[in-house]
Amino acid sequence: TQLLEQSPQFLSIQEGENLTVYCNSSSVFSSLQWYRQEPGEGPVLLVTVVTGGEVKKLKRLTFQFGDARKDSSLHITAAQPGDTGLYLCAGAVVGFGNEKLTFGTGTRLTIIP
């Protein structure tokens, strides 16, 4: 069973601060995705990382895939109230006829104006 643990589970910070969310597993993934979910909505895909060590930037958000493809981090610079939401990482294993996404436990982020 592939498990993805996210930390912290809850995070509440002031607008303008920086933060990092972690996603860790003992399993190797073919790719890893980050989603953001707002209340009453489904998760929205932010980014997919595929190569070990890969870094992707989306405006103030920086995503990194671990060298061994077992973990990932999301760093937000100068957080804004619009960043508030539930952040989910999801790992995919492809190629064994068992393709599916395994979702992390989630990080609920609140940015205080």
Add this chain to the structure above:
Amino acid sequence: KAGVTQTPRYLIKTRGQQVTLSCSPISGHRSVSWYQQTPGQGLQFLFEYFSETQRNKGNFPGRFSGRQFSNSRSEMNVSTLELGDSALYLCASSYDRGRTEAFFGQGTRLTVV
């Protein structure tokens, strides 16, 4: 391009009843996956359908079932509802198997009383 459409958005059912939820994927997407989201368990994979066949199944009892039609639309059914089935049920579509980026609908909020 229209997104993933789930109906109904909200549903209230009584214990012991059954329920059917519907999902229309993004046009051209052939893979549909279903997830259950609860505060305590997070996002849990139910099953995946591709080309009208169930390709993958999560650890849920047989009361949870689904199907996919030739136009890729999918339905999931829960029989003999229990209070613990109260959750947000999310449908996600992907272009193909192995293309694991998932695009989610807004979900169906099921409340069992």
